[in-house]
Amino acid sequence: MIVKLTMANIKSHIRDYVVLLTGLVMSSAIFYMFANLATNETLIKSNVNFKYASIMFIFGLVLLAIITLVYVMYANSFLLNMRQHDYGLFMMLGAKKSRVSRLMVLETLLVGLVATAIGIVLGILATAWLSGWLLDQLGLVMHNFNPIYPKAILVTLLLFVALFIIAALMNLQRMIKTPVLKLLRQSDTVDRVVFKPSWLVLQTILGIGLLAIGYWAMANITTLVLSAVPIALVTITLGSYLIFHSVVLLLLSALKKTNWAIKGLNGFTLSQIMFRVRDYTKILTVTSLLFAMALGAITVGTGFRRDIPTIAKNSSAYTLAINDADEQQKQQISGLSDAKTITYQQKIVGQTVYYLQSEFTSHPYQTAVIGNEAHAQAKYQDTPTNKLTNGQQSEFGYLAGTEKQLNAKFVSQSQFNQLAANTKRVTLVKVQDIPANYQKLVKLADSQNQKHPRAVGTGGFGAFTTYQLVIGIFGGLEFVGYFLGIAFLAMLASCLMFKILSGATQDQIRYQMLAKIGARQKLLKQSINREILVLFTLPAILGVVDVLFGLQLFKVVMTDPYYQIGWIILIFVLIYLVYYLLTVWLYRLLVLPSKKK
Incomplete structure (x- = not known):
């Protein structure tokens, strides 16, 4: 009989249950998204670009767990407030308090399990879509990534089940201590706000002090290193709570x-x-x-x-260099958006690569000059070959497209013709927007590296x-x-x-x-x-x-x-x-x- 009454009451409050389930589903889905990336050790170890990011996911997961704790506790308090009139009515009709208590615990856990299960499924879909979209937009490749990660599912399920068990026990304790008549009339009462202004002023000062400590910790990250994050996390959370509680009142x-x-x-x-x-x-x-x-x-x-x-x-000043471009590479270069090219002839003799001075005179080689502002884009200026620094001089050795590190020399047309070596060409490619051309540049760079492996220790050019x-x-x-x-x-x-x-x-x-x-x-x-x-x-x-x-x-x-x-x-x-x-x-x-x- 009680179960039938419960189901009938749930149907009559279906709108409230939809609001409750929606919030819990979103909470568990977002937590799973974090857990999937924070707990996947294979993913972190096999992706160098996530080595430095993993610590941020862990701290984010901890903070989200704290927020989820508050969120679930409040959601279950809302569930009890919504149902306590019905529980009181059941007891007025003769139901034992122990049986109603078991019904309340069962209902709380059932709502929690349903919301968590739906949330995990939604989290898997959201993780797959969001990760795929971001990786595509940012031009990143992530190895050993799977939206369905059993460890993340287990962590999410255990956390939410534990939170709902704790919340159910707290609600049970609260209901046992509440008289039946008070349960029936609870919705007709309001919480009166009673406070002392002096106590609120003290809370305001304490809250501002805690916020100041948190802000100080973040500003001194170079001194505190990683300890700045947990210090700021605790102090700002407590300080924000005190500020809202005191200042608002x-x-x-x-x-x-x-x-x-x-x-x-x-x-x-x-x-x-x-x-x-x-x-x-x-x-x-x-x-x-x-x-x-x-x-x-x-x-x-x-x-x-x-x-x-x-x-x-x-x-x-240049995006990359292509040695002796074939027809396929020429088509790839022409497919780049807003691309400019310069081609220089070269001959390799022994440990030296020779270039035509006249080509560098008509098409000067450019070098990057970084401005004083931190976010400024470098400006490119023509640099005569006779004024190259040692670092700039060594760049031309990289352009030879061999595994050896060569010295560069610039000679006249007659001297160039006398060299007993085949004439080769190197094409310098410059694009304005690297991210927009990323996939095309990857294919072009891969074809260059296959034909002309990089010199050991040079790291490539461009x-x-x-x-x-x-x-x-x-x-x-x-x-x-x-x-x-x-x-x-x-x-x-x-x-x-x-x-x-x-x-x-x-x-x-x-x-x-x-x-x-x-x-x-x-x-x-x-x-x-x-x-x-x-x-x-x-x-x-x-x-x-x-x-x-x-x-x-x-x-x-x-x-x-x-x-x-x-x-x-x-x-x-x-x-x-x-x-x-x-x-x-x-x-x-x-x-x-x-x-x-």
Whole structure:
């Protein structure tokens, strides 16, 4: 009988269960995406470009586990609040408290297992799509990668099952101690906000102090090295919680004493936030951290994406060199976008490669001159052969296309003709956009290396060789940046929207009462807009501040972490605005009374 009543009640609250399951599915899916890359040791060992990125995935996984803990605990608290009236009704009808308790634990675990299972499947699909898309866009190759990774599935399943067991036991303890009548009338009560201003001021000072320690740790990454990350992680998390808990209450209590609070529904809006301030403190803290990590990760990914081609093009004026290009290679060169070529004749005699001086006079060889600004693109200038440095002189030995390291000499036409050697040609190729031509350049470079192996220890010639070397070191960090940014952005939207929409059931009663006593639809919509705007704006502000300090962590590996940061923040805020508008629209559908036709 109880099972039938439970199923009937679930059907009547299907909308609330959809909101609950959606949030939990997103949480488990995103956690699996991290676990897949953080726990795959074979993937990390077989991919050099992920050697430096793996530590970021591990710290991201730890932080996400902490956030997931708070998220799951809140979700189960929401589940208990939604069902406790029904549990109280069952006991009023004669059901034993022990049996209802077992039913509650079973229902909690069932919801958790279903959400986790769906989340893992969604996480596998998201990992396959997102990783494939990013690798294709960034020009990276990842070996031993499989979206379906058993260890990641096991880690995700064990974590969420453990969290749901803990949450179920906590809910069970809470329900056992709650009288039946209180269970029945719990939805009719509200949490009164009782606080002491002096205690809130102390929390504000402590919160600011903890944030300052975290920002200091990130700014001193060169001194603290890897210890700066956990220090910042702990202090910023605790500091953000205290700031939201104290500042929000102080600000709202001050606003309620102004004339603005008595206009329209402003007082009602302020009360709405204050009644649920404890729950919002947690979610605002989580949201600010996710906002900072998402924005910071995308900023770092964009920074590495900008730096890698710049570093490569600063190393040489030419992209790569092709010796004695055949017809297939000539077609490949012609297929490059915005490509320029220069061809020089050469003869190899002993340990020397000879070039025509007249060709270098009519088509001067260019060298890269790096500017003073950290993010500046190198300028290329013509360099006479008689003014070449030793390093520039040795470059021409690489252009011979042999495994030997040769010396270069520049001679006249008559001297060149007298040399008893076959005339060869080397074509220097220059493209403006290496990433856009990456796949074509790979094929061209591979064909060159097969025909003319590189000299031992030289590492090859041209900006493309440098590009491949740098992307091997920092390409994994670039991948991590975009991957983390997209994942945390999805988690951010899931957390905040879930929190706001989960309270719509009780809010619906309040808005219907306001409508019955004459409140206009326009004022009700304004109240909703302002309430949700506060919840979106507060974590965004702190998140941006966290990012501005947090980018100090990357000053040791990036030329300029803050380059064009304003545009990135603007784009991110616009995307964030879309989530705000979507949340407002869904919330209105749930709480506002429908218009009578």
